[in-house]
Amino acid sequence: MTTIGADKSNALDLFYGVIPAGGVGTRLWPLSRAAAPKFLHDLTGSGSTLIRATYSRLEPLCGDRTMVVTGTAHRKAVLAQLPELTKNNLVLESEPKDSAAAIGLAAAILYHRDPRIIMGSFAADQVINPVEKFQDAVREAIHTAAEGYIVTIGITPTHPSTGFGYIRTNGNLDIGSAPNALGVTEFVEKPDAETAQAYLAEGGYSWNAGMFVAPVELLLKHLETNEPLLYTGLMEIAAAWDTPKRREVVRRVWPGLPKTAIDYAVAEPAAAAGDVAMIPGDFSWDDVGDFAAIGRLNAASETNNLTVLGEGARVYAENSTGMVVSDTKRVIALIGINDVVVVDTPDALLITTKEHAQQVKKAVESLRASGDTDVL
Amino acid sequence: MTTIGADKSNALDLFYGVIPAGGVGTRLWPLSRAAAPKFLHDLTGSGSTLIRATYSRLEPLCGDRTMVVTGTAHRKAVLAQLPELTKNNLVLESEPKDSAAAIGLAAAILYHRDPRIIMGSFAADQVINPVEKFQDAVREAIHTAAEGYIVTIGITPTHPSTGFGYIRTNGNLDIGSAPNALGVTEFVEKPDAETAQAYLAEGGYSWNAGMFVAPVELLLKHLETNEPLLYTGLMEIAAAWDTPKRREVVRRVWPGLPKTAIDYAVAEPAAAAGDVAMIPGDFSWDDVGDFAAIGRLNAASETNNLTVLGEGARVYAENSTGMVVSDTKRVIALIGINDVVVVDTPDALLITTKEHAQQVKKAVESLRASGDTDVL
Numbered sequence: 244m245t246t247i248g249a250d251k252s253n254a255l256d257l258f259y260g261v262i263p264a265g266g267v268g269t270r271l272w273p274l275s276r277a278a279a280p281k282f283l284h285d286l287t288g289s290g291s292t293l294i295r296a297t298y299s300r301l302e303p304l305c306g307d308r309t310m311v312v313t314g315t316a317h318r319k320a321v322l323a324q325l326p327e328l329t330k331n332n333l334v335l336e337s338e339p340k341d342s343a344a345a346i347g348l349a350a351a352i353l354y355h356r357d358p359r360i361i362m363g364s365f366a367a368d369q370v371i372n373p374v375e376k377f378q379d380a381v382r383e384a385i386h387t388a389a390e391g392y393i394v395t396i397g398i399t400p401t402h403p404s405t406g407f408g409y410i411r412t413n414g415n416l417d418i419g420s421a422p423n424a425l426g427v428t429e430f431v432e433k434p435d436a437e438t439a440q441a442y443l444a445e446g447g448y449s450w451n452a453g454m455f456v457a458p459v460e461l462l463l464k465h466l467e468t469n470e471p472l473l474y475t476g477l478m479e480i481a482a483a484w485d486t487p488k489r490r491e492v493v494r495r496v497w498p499g500l501p502k503t504a505i506d507y508a509v510a511e512p513a514a515a516a517g518d519v520a521m522i523p524g525d526f527s528w529d530d531v532g533d534f535a536a537i538g539r540l541n542a543a544s545e546t547n548n549l550t551v552l553g554e555g556a557r558v559y560a561e562n563s564t565g566m567v568v569s570d571t572k573r574v575i576a577l578i579g580i581n582d583v584v585v586v587d588t589p590d591a592l593l594i595t596t597k598e599h600a601q602q603v604k605k606a607v608e609s610l611r612a613s614g615d616t617d618v619l
Numbered sequence: 620m621t622t623i624g625a626d627k628s629n630a631l632d633l634f635y636g637v638i639p640a641g642g643v644g645t646r647l648w649p650l651s652r653a654a655a656p657k658f659l660h661d662l663t664g665s666g667s668t669l670i671r672a673t674y675s676r677l678e679p680l681c682g683d684r685t686m687v688v689t690g691t692a693h694r695k696a697v698l699a700q701l702p703e704l705t706k707n708n709l710v711l712e713s714e715p716k717d718s719a720a721a722i723g724l725a726a727a728i729l730y731h732r733d734p735r736i737i738m739g740s741f742a743a744d745q746v747i748n749p750v751e752k753f754q755d756a757v758r759e760a761i762h763t764a765a766e767g768y769i770v771t772i773g774i775t776p777t778h779p780s781t782g783f784g785y786i787r788t789n790g791n792l793d794i795g796s797a798p799n800a801l802g803v804t805e806f807v808e809k810p811d812a813e814t815a816q817a818y819l820a821e822g823g824y825s826w827n828a829g830m831f832v833a834p835v836e837l838l839l840k841h842l843e844t845n846e847p848l849l850y851t852g853l854m855e856i857a858a859a860w861d862t863p864k865r866r867e868v869v870r871r872v873w874p875g876l877p878k879t880a881i882d883y884a885v886a887e888p889a890a891a892a893g894d895v896a897m898i899p900g901d902f903s904w905d906d907v908g909d910f911a912a913i914g915r916l917n918a919a920s921e922t923n924n925l926t927v928l929g930e931g932a933r934v935y936a937e938n939s940t941g942m943v944v945s946d947t948k949r950v951i952a953l954i955g956i957n958d959v960v961v962v963d964t965p966d967a968l969l970i971t972t973k974e975h976a977q978q979v980k981k982a983v984e985s986l987r988a989s990g991d992t993d994v995l
Contacts, residue, residue, distance in 0.1 A: 272952075273950075273952070557991060559982060559985060559986055559989070559991070561978065561981070561982060561985070562975075572966075573965075573966050573967055573968055573994075574649070574966065574967040574968070574986065574991055574994045575967075575968045575970070576648075576649070576967070576968070576969045576970070576971075576979075576982050576986070577970050577971070578969070578970075578971035578972075578975045578978050578979065578982055579971055579972055579974065579975030579978060580959070580970055580971060580972060580975075583956070583970065585968075585970060587968060589949075590948075590949050590950065591949055591950040591951075591952070592949055592950070592951045592952070592961075592963060592968070593952045593954070594951070594952070594953050594954075594956055594959065594961060594970060595952075595953070595954035595955055595956060596954075596955055596956060598955065599938075599954045599955030599956075602937065602954050602955060603952075603954065605937070606935060606937060606952045606954055609935060609937070610935055610950065610952070613935070615933060615935070615950055618949075618950045
């Protein structure tokens with residue numbers, strides 16, 4: 244591994260998009276669930292599913308050089324959303340192995356194709372506006388990565404959120420082609436409210452949106468150091484990926500791989516080693532974490548303070564406020580009920596309030612405990 | 620017509636039950652609706668539909684001498700509930716013609732079978748407890764009817780309701796076999812709140828539950844006087860009823876009959892003529908007028924202040940109160956929502972509060988106006 248930082252001139256041509264499409268989106272149950280996770284829904288009323296919007300957002304940067312990592316169960320649905328995806332760029336996990344394995348496998352496969360590749364990993368279920376500013380930030384991130392960094396794109400906090408991790412930066416890195424690139428001193432986990440307040444007061448902290456751009460070689464170097472077993476397994480699969488032996492090797496190796504997050508396996512130790520940079524993201528960003536977020540993102544569809552989502556929605560409301568997500572053709576009548584969140588699907592119905600939207604996850608856990616797993 | 624009051628000795632043997640099963644129960648939408656009206660539901664968690672419970676309540680008094688008047692659309696469902704009902708005792712209305720035609724036709728058919736019959740008319744969708752006290756009252760009513768009265772059973776008011784009409788009584792009629800029989804001076808329509816308060820303060824007023832017992836001959840006499848066209852038409856149908864000509868005559872005559880309520884056609888003018896008596900009903904009575912009533916009637920099924928109705932109900936609730944009526948197998952999750960009324964059916968969902976339960980009727984009217992009649 245000696246090519247790191249060697250291709251500064253054509254860095255943009257070396258870029259490859261990676262979209263990890265995992266996670267059920269439990270806090271959006273029963274809309275989002277194992278069989279139809281968050282990224283397969285249009286949660287913004289844009290007409291596009293979140294994964295399609297993610298792909299389209301990257302397309303001007305990488306064209307068809309985009310790889311998707313998702314569960315075997317979602318193969319058909321993902322291909323329906325992304326018909327241009329080639330078979331070799333759809334990485335299917337027979338069982339979930341957490342983000343280090345998912346992103347690490349993409350890095351390893353790409354490394355085998357061309358060790359100079361700079362990959363950018365962007366979750367399939369985020370909402371970003373405007374896309375041009377996102378693309379500008381990614382371009383700067385690619386140029387910074389070409390200098391030998393793992394580059395994250397940090398979100399400027401709009402409030403002292405306790406729901407996100409934070410990125411702490413120090414000075415500007417003085418990279419000519421990436422004038423906004425900052426050095427990263429550390430990643431910090433989701434803080435309590437007091438700590439979050441202190442971060443905002445102090446300055447120099449951004450939200451960690453889990454977006455990063457890195458030379459695959461550098462990413463794999465840190466993975467090798469921190470998770471040697473995982474690294475070895477992924478490299479073995481990667482070597483077989485574009486060959487007839489893929490299936491056999493995946494079946495043998497994948498199930499035994501350790502489960503860990505990319506944050507622990509790569510990002511945090513790389514930051515400690517001084518190998519991480521950050522481009523500030525000058526765009527609005529939402530990870531659509533709960534129904535309150537869906538309400539925010541769909542303000543345009545509000546009538547009389549009631550947000551209605553769903554193509555076939557037949558909602559009759561009288562003196563009612565809140566939001567209705569309809570995934571059925573049923574008539575839904577609301578009478579004299581306020582700040583309600585109604586999610587109507589063929590086999591499960593959720594009724595809560597925006598205030599309680601975060602507790603949906605708990606409800607799903609209780610349903611699992613009670614054995615009602617058919618609707619999860 | 621000269622037999623009125625002629626059969627005091629065997630009055631109980633002359634009794635015939637009549638159950639008008641009409642009305643959609645709009646305020647219980649979407650549970651109760653045109654295709655599945657209120658009387659076809661078990662709204663008390665007893666395991667019996669309301670019409671089955673009504674039939675069984677009358678059975679000790681009249682055995683199989685019970686006639687049901689309902690819409691053609693409900694023939695199958697009613698027979699499923701009342702398999703012992705003979706074909707000649709199931710009166711099907713091809714179109715609804717209001718209560719005077721429905722009850723008047725039953726009276727006319729019974730009169731043709733035996734002019735001495737004393738009929739008792741009891742709506743199919745009321746809840747009464749204990750049944751023994753109801754039966755005692757009906758027996759007194761039959762004895763009073765045999766003296767030449769149209770006898771209503773009045774409900775002792777528990778609060779100044781504005782939702783019911785009232786019956787005003789004067790003194791005891793001194794009938795040996797009916798020691799509680801009172802004379803009725805008038806029926807008064809649903810009062811405003813102030814008037815209702817005055818009725819309770821003054822005393823001598825009972826709720827009109829629409830239950831009455833009368834010699835068919837006397838009932839028809841008043842109908843003939845007040846609604847001669849209706850009387851003539853009903854007598855023509857009745858003459859053909861137990862003959863092969865029934866179908867032809869019904870088809871020709873029924874559609875042209877005037878629509879009016881039995882209150883105007885018989886009860887009110889009969890009271891003015893001094894022909895009405897009342898037996899006080901010493902039992903609890905509910906016409907299950909709205910979802911709040913269903914909540915009251917199902918107190919036993921309350922857990923943590925949440926009433927759940929429906930055989931296949933799969934309700935998961937957290938920090939929630941109110942009631943859920945489930946007519947599906949769907950999982951329903953309630954999180955942090957209070958005093959809610961949820962009615963879940965295959966094609967329509969209602970979410971309201973107990974406080975707004977009376978407004979359901981308005982919602983149904985709006986749905987009809989908007990053309991969403993498939994779910995009404």
